[in-house]
Amino acid sequence: MHAEGRDAAAIAARVEAFVREVVAPYEQDPRCGAHGPSDELVQELRGLARDAGLLTPHIFDDGSHLSHRGTAQVLIASGLSPLGPLAVNVMAPDEGNMYLLGKVGTPELKARFLDPLVSGRARSAFFMTEPAEENGAGSDPSMMQTTAVLDGNHWVISGRKAFITGAEGASVGIVMAKTEAGASMFLVDLPDPAIRIDRVLDTIDSSMPGGHAIISIDGLRVPADQMLGEPGEGFKYAQIRLAPARLTHCMRWLGGCIRANEIATAYACKRQAFGKPLVDHEGVGFMLADNLIDIQQARLMIDWCADVLDTGALGTVESSMAKVAVSEALFRIADRCVQVMGGAGVSGDTIVEQIFREVRAFRIYDGPSEVHRWSLAKKIKRDWMASA
Known part of the structure; x- marks a missing residue:
């Protein structure tokens, strides 16, 4: 987008109109599958954007x-439709990967790996999580088993990864592995014969192209100049990426829940039961009232955390708070929307059913609520001990 169009409110208004009028009609497109929209559909929507x-x-x-x-x-x-972030190219994992590359990548790496992502002509994957059954890294990244060993002018990477979003069909990969210096990140071209997709998992969410895959990496050779940043700084870079990425997930799915609440409200105002519209029954009307409260609280939490990040702070504590508060508020909203709509809420006739599934998964990815609460509790203890 041209630099002169920097009015966020004006851009948002244009995006909202585009998503409502152009993108939303694609929600019933048969190219939307259990493992996400097809790349053909994604590119068609991005062409329109x-x-x-x-x-x-x-x-x-x-x-x-x-x-x-x-x-x-x-x-x-953009989140007013699950397809909206894909259409305008602000969807995970690409949005977070673009942010990290913009912060850490050299000019050469940006030209090679970032520019295709910004142009919307390529997708990416972030290879960090590992299989639980192999005691690999999950919520605790220090358990990472994947290794990178220097061999001449190349790093040789081997290991297994799990729940890698969008690996199938991606052109750019960011791989996290252990080196002698510690966890490090590497940029790779995809596909590569040394990176094998063992299977794509069947999960309750279905908004991200390529789904979530189990990956084997066997002797992947990466040129030394494709290390992202400095050796041993992988955990630091992960936080640079993940703190804003947690928040942008909140942003997108707040849009989805606003849309779900609109659909549930229209249903409750039109549907008659026991001689009056559903909304006039307190059990229903109060659920919609609670939705408005949760929507506003989620907005305020997002804005507060965004303001902290805009100061230049890393914002890990604030993003943990926002991730817990917003993801759980959004799940309450989506759950109430399904309940208000009854049988219509559990069918695929509206987007409400999918939004419910997506926000339930959101309570787990980018760190489950329990891990964020545990991290916050540790900070509470540290702060108390420091002041005691």
């Missing part, structure tokens, strides 16, 4: 970004 001047709208032609607060306005608007 490109024609509308709305592709990757939070990043400008000069490489600068909207503020986190401004990004929130745009991403909430």
Whole structure:
């Protein structure tokens, strides 16, 4: 997007109109499958966004970004349809990978790996999580088993990864592995014969192209100059990526829950039962009232955390708070929408059923609520001991 169009509210308004009028009609497209929309559909939607001047709208032609607060306005608007973030190229994992590459990548790596992502012509995957049955890294990244060994001018990477979103069909990969210096990150071209997709998991969510895969990496050779940043700084870079990424998930799925609540509200106002509209029954009307409260609280939490990130702070504590509070509020909203709509809420006739599934999964990815609470509790103890 051209740098002169930096008014976040105006961009968000255009994105909202585009998602409601152009993207939402594709929600029943048969190319939306159990493992996400097909790449054919994604590219068709991105072509429409490109024609509308709305592709990757939070990043400008000069490489600068909207503020986190401004990004929130745009991403909430994009999330009004599960296809919206894909269409305008602000979906995970690409959005987080673009952010990390923009912060850490050299000019050469940006030209090779970042530019295709910003243009919307490529997808990416972030290879960090490992299989639980092999005692690999999950919520505890220090358990990482994947290794990278220097061999001349190449790193040789071997290991297993799990729940790797979008690996099938991705062109750019960021692989996290242990080196002698500690956890490090590497940029790789995909596909590569040394990276094998063992299977794509069947999961309750279905919004991300390529689904979530189990991966084997066997002797992957990566040129030394494709290490992202410095050796041993992988955990630091993961936090640079994950703190804003947790928040952008909140933004997108808040948009989805706003849409679900609109659909449930329309249903409750039109549907008659026991001589009056459903909304006039307190059991239903109060659920919709609680939805409005949770929506507003989620907005405030997102804006607060975005303001912290806009100061230049890493924001890990604040993003943990936001991830817990917003993901759980959104699940309450989606659950109430299903309940208000009864049988219609559990069918695929509206997008409400999918949004319910997606926000349930959101309570787990990018760290389950329990891990974030545990991390916050450790900080409480540290702060108390330091002041005692």
